[in-house]
Amino acid sequence: xxxxxxxxxxxxxxxxxxxxxxxxxxxxxxxxxxxxxxxxxxxxxxxxxxxxxxxxxxxxxxxxxxxxxxxxxxxxxxxxxxxxxxxxxxxxxxxxxxxxxxxxxxxxxxxxxxxxxxxxxxxxxxxxxxxxxxxxxxxxxxxxxxxxxxxxxxxxxxxxxxxxxxxxxxxxxxxxxxxxxxxxxxxxxxxxxxxxxxxxxxxxxxxxxxxxxxxxxxxxxxxxxxxxxxxxxxxxxxxxxxx
Amino acid sequence: xxxxxxxxxxxxxxxxxxxxxxxxxxxxxxxxxxxxxxxxxxxxxxxxxxxxxxxxxxxxxxxxxxxxxxxxxxxxxxxxxxxxxxxxxxxxxxxxxxxxxxxxxxxxxxxxxxxxxxxxxxxxxxxxxxxxxxxxxxxxxxxxxxxxxxxxxxxxxxxxxxxxxxxxxxxxxxxxxxxxxxxxxxxxxxxxxxxxxxxxxxxxxxxxxxxxxxxxxxxxxxxxxxxxxxxxxxxxxxxxxxxxxxxxxxxxxxxxxxxxxxxxxxxxxxxxxxxxxxxxxxxxxxxxxxxxxxx
Numbered sequence: 001x002x003x004x005x006x007x008x009x010x011x012x013x014x015x016x017x018x019x020x021x022x023x024x025x026x027x028x029x030x031x032x033x034x035x036x037x038x039x040x041x042x043x044x045x046x047x048x049x050x051x052x053x054x055x056x057x058x059x060x061x062x063x064x065x066x067x068x069x070x071x072x073x074x075x076x077x078x079x080x081x082x083x084x085x086x087x088x089x090x091x092x093x094x095x096x097x098x099x100x101x102x103x104x105x106x107x108x109x110x111x112x113x114x115x116x117x118x119x120x121x122x123x124x125x126x127x128x129x130x131x132x133x134x135x136x137x138x139x140x141x142x143x144x145x146x147x148x149x150x151x152x153x154x155x156x157x158x159x160x161x162x163x164x165x166x167x168x169x170x171x172x173x174x175x176x177x178x179x180x181x182x183x184x185x186x187x188x189x190x191x192x193x194x195x196x197x198x199x200x201x202x203x204x205x206x207x208x209x210x211x212x213x214x215x216x217x218x219x220x221x222x223x224x225x226x227x228x229x230x231x232x233x234x235x236x237x238x239x240x241x242x243x
Numbered sequence: 244x245x246x247x248x249x250x251x252x253x254x255x256x257x258x259x260x261x262x263x264x265x266x267x268x269x270x271x272x273x274x275x276x277x278x279x280x281x282x283x284x285x286x287x288x289x290x291x292x293x294x295x296x297x298x299x300x301x302x303x304x305x306x307x308x309x310x311x312x313x314x315x316x317x318x319x320x321x322x323x324x325x326x327x328x329x330x331x332x333x334x335x336x337x338x339x340x341x342x343x344x345x346x347x348x349x350x351x352x353x354x355x356x357x358x359x360x361x362x363x364x365x366x367x368x369x370x371x372x373x374x375x376x377x378x379x380x381x382x383x384x385x386x387x388x389x390x391x392x393x394x395x396x397x398x399x400x401x402x403x404x405x406x407x408x409x410x411x412x413x414x415x416x417x418x419x420x421x422x423x424x425x426x427x428x429x430x431x432x433x434x435x436x437x438x439x440x441x442x443x444x445x446x447x448x449x450x451x452x453x454x455x456x457x458x459x460x461x462x463x464x465x466x467x468x469x470x471x472x473x474x475x476x477x478x479x480x481x482x483x484x485x486x487x488x489x490x491x492x493x494x495x496x497x498x499x500x501x502x503x504x505x506x507x508x509x510x511x512x513x514x515x516x517x518x519x520x521x522x523x524x525x526x527x528x529x530x531x532x533x534x535x536x537x538x
Contacts, residue, residue, distance in 0.1 A: 072429055075433050076435035090426040090431075092422060092426055093422050097419050100416070101419045101420060101431075101434070102435060156434065160435070
């Protein structure tokens with residue numbers, strides 16, 4: 001059963017077709033690795049799926065519902081969340097508040113009067129302790145190290161408890177120990193039945209984590225299937241290495 | 244030993260604090276809006292004037308039998324509603340059309356001009372007094388400085404509103420949501436913060452504070468339709484020298500400006516006051532463009 005699909009999805013920037021009639025599907029509760037050379041449209045796909053960039057043509061189907069436009073504010077309702085290749089946190093807020101703020105459900109008048117409730121504080125503590133950032137809860141996000149910033153962004157994803165999670169190069173630039181921590185978190189997300197889309201250049205990690213792999217090239221689908229089979233294909237190797 | 248000028252120093256300090264409190268009230272609302280939306284809302288000054296004229300309409304034009312505090316609360320509410328209305332009817336549709344901050348600023352200049360003209364049409368362009376027979380009159384003396392009761396209220400309001408805003412920013416989820424929007428509006432929307440609603444409330448609160456400033460100045464010195472421009476300029480200067488978009492920066496900048504202006508004219512004509520304000524602005528722009536409180 002597919003929870004997320006694209007139907008002839010197009011995204012153009014002037015004359016450049018970043019996504020070119022792309023039709024792919026993501027199975028519910030599975031981790032799909034998305035690979036492809038630089039400029040193949042991977043990040044554009046995530047940006048379009050999360051409403052950060054407008055759809056030029058085609059549609060995105062989420063839970064059976066066809067959408068021709070997505071706005072970022074609709075993502076929580078659609079059960080989608082994401083991380084960014086270049087980490088985007090609320091820089092001038094503390095680590096704790098970065099998580100607290102995504103746990104807020106606001107009614108028309110509640111926002112002016114509601115205080116940080118114990119339930120939310122407990123949830124913040126739970127997720128921050130899980131990733132080892134609880135000790136840093138009073139620090140501004142701006143002051144965290146690169147690895148901790150990546151980790152906090154993934155923690156935000158954990159806190160939001162969305163069904164579909166899009167991870168855009170979560171391991172880029174991380175040292176080994178931090179990679180292990182994030183691999184563990186992704187494992188937990190899989191175990192919890194989340195649908196994960198993972199953009200990654202490290203083929204060992206793609207092999208280790210993916211149930212299914214999609215290879216993109218020039219904004220289109222080049223290949224898809226089981227990780228070992230896809231990564232052994234000659235055309236995939238050629239697209240990556242330019243042979 | 245006779246020390247010349249010593250008699251005037253307490254009054255200069257008092258005047259500086261009073262001016263600082265007025266500028267702080269404007270700067271607090273201005274910075275709250277700027278910090279959240281990242282554009283210079285030039286209509287802010289005219290919104291302050293609207294608050295003052297709403298009270299004028301209640302107490303003088305219609306001479307409604309209401310308590311002065313109630314009239315002021317209604318005036319602040321009217322200013323808040325006008326600010327919120329501008330956001331809903333002009334700024335939000337423009338943001339939806341991906342308008343740049345420059346476009347928004349020009350639109351706010353249009354709103355400023357329209358509101359000012361509207362006030363002049365309804366209430367005439369002449370200078371008018373807002374004093375009330377049953378209201379705040381009289382004065383107190385502190386170390387030789389004379390401070391009217393209205394000015395005491397101005398200082399108290401300036402400090403109290405700053406404290407309330409600081410509390411909201413630090414301890415409420417609304418404050419945290421505003422901080423999130425300040426940092427990254429797109430991500431804030433993505434994680435489920437209703438940015439339109441929060442920005443609407445920011446406009447209401449910021450404009451209501453401007454309304455309070457307009458009303459208090461009205462009681463202190465009187466009102467005229469063009470009063471908003473001077474308030475806007477001083478509030479903006481205070482924001483810039485304090486740190487534009489920063490709550491504490493605007494507050495601090497307002498008092499720095501108040502002291503600079505009042506001590507600047509100690510030995511020269513009062514006509515120099517505005518010139519001094521702009522000299523301070525230019526010095527800050529040259530030496531510390533990010534303002535006193537640097538992010």
